[in-house]
Amino acid sequence: MTAAGLQATPGEHSARGGPAPGTPALELRDVRKSFGKTEIIRGASLAVQPGERVAIIGPNGAGKSTLFNLISGRFHSTSGDILLNGRKIDGLRPYQINRLGLARSFQVSNLFTRLSAFENIRCAVLWSLGYRYAFWRFLADLRDANDRTDEVLEMIKLDRRRDVLAMNLTYAEQRALEIGITIAGGSPVILLDEPTAGMSKSETRRFVGLIRDVTAGKTLLTVEHDMGVVFGLADKIAVLVYGQVIAFDTPDAVRANPSVQEAYLGSLLADAQVADAGH
Amino acid sequence: MAAAPRAGSKAYHFKPYNVGRWFVWGLFALVLLLAPRLWTSSFAHTMLSQMGIAIIVCLAYNVLLGQGGMLSFGHAVYSGLGSFLAIHTLNLISAGKLALPVSLVPLAGGLAGLLFAALLGYVSTKKAGTTFAMITLGIGELVWSMSLMLPEFFGGEGGITGNRVVGAPVLGITFGPQVQVYYLIAAYCFVSTAALFALTRTPLGRMLNAVRDNPERVEFIGYSTQQVRYLAFMVSGFFAGIGGGLAALNFEIVTAEVVGAARSGAYLLFVFLGGATFFIGPIIGAVLMVIALVLLSELTQAWLLYLGLVFLFMVMYAPGGIASLIMMNLRLAAFGKLGRLWTGYLALAGTAFAILAGAGAMLEMIYHLQLNAALGPGMKFMGATLDTTSADSWFGAAFVLATGVVLFELARREFVRQWGTIQEEIEKEIKRREAL
Secondary structure (H helix, E strand, C coil): CCHHHHCCCCCCCCCCCCCCCCCCCEEEEEEEEEECCEEEEEEEEEEECCCCEEEEECCCCCCHHHHHHHHCCCCCCCEEEEEECCEECCCCCHHHHHHCCEEECCCCCCCCCCCEHHHHHHHHHHHHHCCCCCCCCCHHHCHHHHHHHHHHHHHCCCHHHCCCEHHHCCHHHHHHHHHHHHHHCCCCEEEEECCCCCCCHHHHHHHHHHHHHHCCCCEEEEECCCHHHHHHHCCEEEEEECCEEEEEECHHHHHHCHHHHHHHHHHHHHHHHHHHHHC | CCCCCCCCCCCCCCCCCCHHHHHHHHHHHHHHHHHHHHCCCHHHHHHHHHHHHHHHHHHHHHHHHHHHCCCCCCHHHHHHHHHHHHHHHHHHHHCCCCCCCHHHHHHHHHHHHHHHHHHHHHHHCCCCHHHHHHHHHHHHHHHHHHHHHCHHHHCCCCCEECCCCCCCCECCECCCCHHHHHHHHHHHHHHHHHHHHHHCCCHHHHHHHHHHHCHHHHHCCCCCHHHHHHHHHHHHHHHHHHHHHHHHHHHCEECHHHHCHHHHHHHHHHHHHHCCCCCCHHHHHHHHHHHHHHHHHHHCCCHHHHHHHHHHHHHHHCCCHHHHHHHHHHHHHHCCCHHHHHHHHHHHHHHHHHHHHHHHHHHHHHHHHHHCHHHCCEEEECCEEEECCCHHHHHHHHHHHHHHHHHHHHHHHHHHHHHHHHHHHHHHHHHHHHHC
């Protein structure tokens, strides 16, 4: 694959030649997706610049998760273009998109349940270091992969739980491992689907800090319901309503946007302001 | 080789020179070497040879089942075609058309297995789960039907025969005596086992586990699940073919049944019985397979029924197979708590024996009445003579069975209670150690 070279060292994608300056890290152009007769995504357009941190919000059923599934290659769009660093990625398989430098997490933890936390992360590191399908090298001898794995485990604070099977970790630890697998390969574009889903308030607060640390310097897209998390993580908000991006701006501008308020946000943001005031 | 820990970071948990591992592999080699000295009859040598072959094929199968989560119903296709290609190679050598030492003939089987796995696996590994299983079943049937259509290659009813004593002896080894064939098989067995164990420690081997656990996520960390499955399938086919090639040398005859569904089913059944989740499981399964197929079938006509029952209970109560039972007890032993269970085990064994005796007597009497009625009503069972026409025998057997069942259940409940207590203690112990 031509993409293999791009991932030679984690975190160096953007440094290597690549797209012309000013090219969005991720761009959607009039993307549409129908399931049967129902159109879920109806012409969504969005351009995320490298290093931007975007939260996608919207009412239930707006198509947020579907949008992530389209970007990451889990589903294929019906029409429209999806570009990663100026390169068209719609129609590619998830692993091809991942090799081009995009990684995602899942709303429901999607782990290798019968492998240890360490092995989970190491699996996610292997391709990015170019080990591919090697069956002539021992994992134990792969210094760089093992070092990187330990580093990631430390970042997600699971270093003391490295040998515990993923299925025996606590819920919060599984969520952390989910993020760890996502960032381990060093992809510069990260998609997080409701990273704090199901966590308690205090866990969420700690977790937001963790996510901010591990995604530092990367282009980040998150789907989130919790407005506290949104403001904690994002410098821009995209509002998705009925399969369309109706606003994409800074939190304050989005708050003030009348069409957003009309669509649904008023109540939610009011809640959030109350919550903010409470801090 | 030696991975020095990074400065300022804790040492890795793996050890380049693992004493325990050397010991286990040394022991394995020693067992392979000494087994024919301990059991010296030619019958024993035949069985040991078959065990060696079965170990390779079952380990190869477990690359799919245990490590890759691929339920194949057609593993015998690759071992069987390996057998056929090997016997044809042997016959080419006999005819003087090919100069190849007989000891390398199994490799021809391996290459055949690899080739057919590359060809047929390309189709089956496109899918996973149930679809994969169905495709392997279909391919198995396809190859089986080919065996009837192509008698030149498969030898029809009589099969293909060969003669392994060809060419000049190398170092005085002619492969005439069974024990020489055994040592060839043992050598291949050791190397194959080591290679397949090594595979589990490589990037491909680990990604295969990942594909087993969660194929979807694998696609999002850069790997093509299809490619991982395909490569694993070829590895499995290669080693199955080597096993098949050794079987051709061992028996000097190959018939179409070696590619049949019954053979594929046996590999699946015994790998599961041995324990697919542990590397050692298929080895246990392979040994059991040969014992069951050769010894048990000699012992009783109802052996398939017993086997079916054992399989049934295993699936229901110990889905991790015998290996998992051993590992669970080793864990207890490691915490020094196994000794407390010996009375429990004794009670379980005693009552289980009563069930076996009662149920066995009744089953054997049924079989006797159905199949051997002409020999008269009397039959031997566990050293006692039973009269299959008298009510006493039936009542006696039923009484033993019923008593056994009741006592077993009581013993089981007590055992489960004890087991639970010990597990709790171990959990506490682990927590305590972690806190230190």
